Amino acid sequence: MIRPTRRRLAAMIAVWACALALLVAAPLALPATIAPVHSAAAATAADWNPGNIIDDSVFYDGNAMGSPEIQAFMERQVRNCQSGYTCVKDYRQNTDNRPADKYCNGYSGAANESASTIIDKVARSCGISQKALLVLLQKEQGLITSTAPSSWNYSAATGQGCPDTAPCDKATAGFFYQVYYAARQFEVYRLNPTWWGYQSGRWNNILYNPDGGCGTQRVYIENAATAGLYIYTPYVPNQAALNNLYGTGDGCSAYGNRNFWRTFTDWFGSTREQNHRIVSVANDIYLVSGNRRYHMPPHAWAQWQAAFGDPSAVTRGYLDRFADGGDASLYVRNSTTGAVYYLDSRELHYFDSCELIALWGGNCQNLIIDVTGADLASLSVGKPMSPFGRTDSAATVYRMAGSEMQPMYDDAVAATYNLGTVPYAALLPGSVVARYRVSTQTRFANGQFIMFAGDSRVWLPTGDGRLFYLPSWTRAAELGLPSGVFSTNVPTSAAFNWPQIGNLEPFVSCGGSNFYAASGSLRPATAAAAEGFVVASLDPSTCSALAVTTEGAGLVFIRPADDTRIFYAVGGAYRHVTSVPQLQKVAGTPSPRVLTISREALALLKIGPAY
Numbered sequence: 001m002i003r004p005t006r007r008r009l010a011a012m013i014a015v016w017a018c019a020l021a022l023l024v025a026a027p028l029a030l031p032a033t034i035a036p037v038h039s040a041a042a043a044t045a046a047d048w049n050p051g052n053i054i055d056d057s058v059f060y061d062g063n064a065m066g067s068p069e070i071q072a073f074m075e076r077q078v079r080n081c082q083s084g085y086t087c088v089k090d091y092r093q094n095t096d097n098r099p100a101d102k103y104c105n106g107y108s109g110a111a112n113e114s115a116s117t118i119i120d121k122v123a124r125s126c127g128i129s130q131k132a133l134l135v136l137l138q139k140e141q142g143l144i145t146s147t148a149p150s151s152w153n154y155s156a157a158t159g160q161g162c163p164d165t166a167p168c169d170k171a172t173a174g175f176f177y178q179v180y181y182a183a184r185q186f187e188v189y190r191l192n193p194t195w196w197g198y199q200s201g202r203w204n205n206i207l208y209n210p211d212g213g214c215g216t217q218r219v220y221i222e223n224a225a226t227a228g229l230y231i232y233t234p235y236v237p238n239q240a241a242l243n244n245l246y247g248t249g250d251g252c253s254a255y256g257n258r259n260f261w262r263t264f265t266d267w268f269g270s271t272r273e274q275n276h277r278i279v280s281v282a283n284d285i286y287l288v289s290g291n292r293r294y295h296m297p298p299h300a301w302a303q304w305q306a307a308f309g310d311p312s313a314v315t316r317g318y319l320d321r322f323a324d325g326g327d328a329s330l331y332v333r334n335s336t337t338g339a340v341y342y343l344d345s346r347e348l349h350y351f352d353s354c355e356l357i358a359l360w361g362g363n364c365q366n367l368i369i370d371v372t373g374a375d376l377a378s379l380s381v382g383k384p385m386s387p388f389g390r391t392d393s394a395a396t397v398y399r400m401a402g403s404e405m406q407p408m409y410d411d412a413v414a415a416t417y418n419l420g421t422v423p424y425a426a427l428l429p430g431s432v433v434a435r436y437r438v439s440t441q442t443r444f445a446n447g448q449f450i451m452f453a454g455d456s457r458v459w460l461p462t463g464d465g466r467l468f469y470l471p472s473w474t475r476a477a478e479l480g481l482p483s484g485v486f487s488t489n490v491p492t493s494a495a496f497n498w499p500q501i502g503n504l505e506p507f508v509s510c511g512g513s514n515f516y517a518a519s520g521s522l523r524p525a526t527a528a529a530a531e532g533f534v535v536a537s538l539d540p541s542t543c544s545a546l547a548v549t550t551e552g553a554g555l556v557f558i559r560p561a562d563d564t565r566i567f568y569a570v571g572g573a574y575r576h577v578t579s580v581p582q583l584q585k586v587a588g589t590p591s592p593r594v595l596t597i598s599r600e601a602l603a604l605l606k607i608g609p610a611y
Contacts, residue, residue: 059225158182214252293322336373347382383424447545448486463541510543532572573608
């Protein structure tokens with residue numbers, strides 16, 4: 001095996017072109033000395049992913065097996081050892097102390113230690129899976145299934161320190177040193193990724209074979225474990241090697257990484273992380289994704305449990321392989337695409353702005369957790385987020401506006417506040433509800449009329465929580481409001497805390513300016529024109545439902561349709577102006593503005609003496 005060192009970096013590509021013939025000439029098919037292997041799940045070439053041979057969480061799990069479990073596994077592989085040989089299940093040696101460093105926690109030597117104990121202690125010291133070390137021993141020397149292993153098989157058990165162009169390093173010879181320094185080497189790769197030619201998180205051109213004429217494959221290496229395997233054995237299997245997964249390919253085939261993946265799959269199942277998105281250590285629950293872990297707070301647990309199920313128990317050592325990402329939240333960024341979602345009822349709902357995230361109590365800077373696209377792939381994407389939410393699955397929908405949560409009468413009402421579309425109303429966490437003052441007034445459709453159960457009167461509810469009485473549908477037409485009732489038989493309880501202001505009048509105020517309602521639109525009127533009249537002061541949301549003209553403010557002169565009479569609104573009454581000269585004199589212009597209203601609308605007005 002090629003074991004690059006820092007001083008050999010400049011020559012790495014050239015050295016890689018001179019790899020061991022063992023990796024190329026034969027796909028680890030030893031003859032009669034190999035006992036049958038009990039398969040966990042036969043590998044299929046369709047599952048091979050050159051960019052992710054094994055997940056980091058699987059490869060770097062130093063607590064994957066215990067010594068008794070390793071021993072039992074090895075005994076299953078070799079029932080009987082050939083006479084005169086020591087199989088790995090029976091192998092023992094004295095071990096010495098190894099100092100702790102940044103890569104491993106050291107090793108406390110002991111007399112007559114078994115191979116299973118050595119593998120287990122090394123795995124825990126260096127944070128490499130016991131399963132991965134077993135597969136490495138099999139990939140390199142066939143030790144796990146050999147019924148007649150040689151002294152050389154133990155001396156170079158993992159191929160560590162055995163370069164292509166020189167004898168093996170005596171300092172790493174022997175089973176214990178081979179296992180220890182191989183495990184340590186993978187940590188060297190992981191913690192110093194820029195030292196090596198193959199790196200994760202980028203595209204790499206990987207040789208098929210030591211013969212450069214066989215070409216390369218462009219591979220996007222997804223994780224540290226896969227990068228480490230390519231540095232340790234710098235070839236990717238070609239299609240011929242994959243087509244004959246348990247045999248030989250062609251003259252350009254190499255088998256090391258194929259055999260590692262195939263053997264791991266056959267022995268232990270998938271090299272992908274299984275059911276480890278939600279994990280537990282003692283009473284603490286975590287979400288793990290990518291290279292981060294997130295502690296699960298109570299308010300988020302129900303949603304994540306619904307999404308990914310109950311936690312899998314893991315060890316603290318496994319958990320420590322992930323960087324601490326703080327607390328889990330329901331604000332989720334797909335670390336693959338960058339899209340930000342809210343998790344609700346096993347669905348992801350898209351946020352289109354930081355402002356909307358803030359409305360929901362989130363924060364674009366530090367309250368969003370990163371979850372990989374692969375982990376989120378099992379969740380469906382629902383409707384986008386909105387300023388509307390609910391406190392439980394059967395509760396009223398609330399609209400968040402300013403510092404207030406406003407209850408909506410029904411979905412149709414919510415739609416009128418959401419550009420005509422029924423909004424998605426996600427479940428509101430208690431922490432979000434606590435940020436708002438919950439209004440006691442149920443909101444109705446903006447600019448629409450309602451009737452209460454057992455009451456024939458028609459009311460216009462405003463966006464700021466008041467009720468205006470509609471004296472006649474004629475008045476609604478002049479204002480440009482609907483000629484029908486949006487909600488009928490509204491429970492009287494829904495009118496709780498809604499003050500009844502009075503009648504809707506032709507004079508209304510919007511944004512501090514006066515208007516007169518005529519023929520379905522509001523026409524600007526001067527303060528002098530409105531003097532003496534009742535002016536219905538409307539809120540911005542109700543005013544937004546009305547048609548407001550942009551002409552300048554003026555006095556109010558009206559004429560009924562199909563009538564030549566002109567009336568002047570003055571002092572709280574409407575007075576007939578009997579001649580054109582008089583009209584021009586009152587208006588102060590030869591061409592005064594005269595608004596047309598219906599005959600029915602005139603009948604509702606207070607008519608004073610002629611002017």
